[in-house]
């Protein structure tokens with residue numbers, strides 16, 4: 745068995761008297777497509793916050809490619825290959841999409857201070873930005889101001905910004921949130937085209953997307969892993985149905 749890209753070991757987190765993460769362990773390997781599901785308040789976002797370094801865990805360990813990153817900063821985790829989607833507010837509304845992605849590439853290449861120079865001066869990065877956008881089905885919109893894109897496409901730009909950092913592990917917190925159902929297929933197609941080497945953990949309430957995309961599903965309830973299995977097994981799992989799917 746190859747070394748997991750991401751290992752979460754017995755993570756615990758309390759907020760005052762509230763035990764929001766309870767002995768959570770999980771592993772992601774290259775190529776994994778794992779969905780993290782569970783009712784509102786189950787602790788999904790809090791878990792991703794701990795993995796990405798936004799909040800420290802109370803106890804437990806997080807390893808990236810075998811290296812303990814539990815005490816590392818968010819920026820250090822990004823450098824080591826862990827990326828998560830940005831909040832929508834980080835997108836500059838009037839900036840052309842391709843420039844938006846190029847800025848993330850400049851940052852990765854530590855050329856940030858030069859990012860307002862013409863992209864023509866950096867043909868390799870301009871081409872990389874275009875190819876990233878093409879991967880996500882946004883080639884036609886490359887020159888558009890971001891605000892003119894459909895909302896689902898803007899969420900794809902956020903994914904492009906995360907991919908620009910060349911992650912090995914990508915964490916997506918509800919990419920379908922606020923996206924009209926009609927834009928679901930485009931988002932799914934984009935997620936399907938992500939590189940095979942990447943490990944993806946996706947939090948999502950849209951069960952249609954979850955069951956089409958994920959090859960493994962982790963169910964969180966009251967901070968603890970209630971079940972972890974293939975989509976078919978999860979669909980049939982009586983406790984999961986009771987805790988979550990029954991309410992859908």
Ligand SMILES: Nc1ncnc2c1ncn2[C@@H]1O[C@H](COP(=O)(O)OP(=O)(O)OP(=O)(O)O)[C@@H](O)[C@H]1O
Pocket residue numbers: 759762764782783784785786787788789790791
């Ligand atoms: N900073 C905080 N301080 C206190 N309690 C918090 C904090 N962040 C989250 N919580 C609580 O922790 C629990 C888990 O919240 P979290 O946002 O992780 O749930 P979630 O599974 O992502 O829910 P949703 O599906 O609604 O996004 C909730 O009860 C929430 O109120």
Ligand SMILES: [Mg+2]
Pocket residue numbers: 788789790
């Ligand atoms: Mg959440």
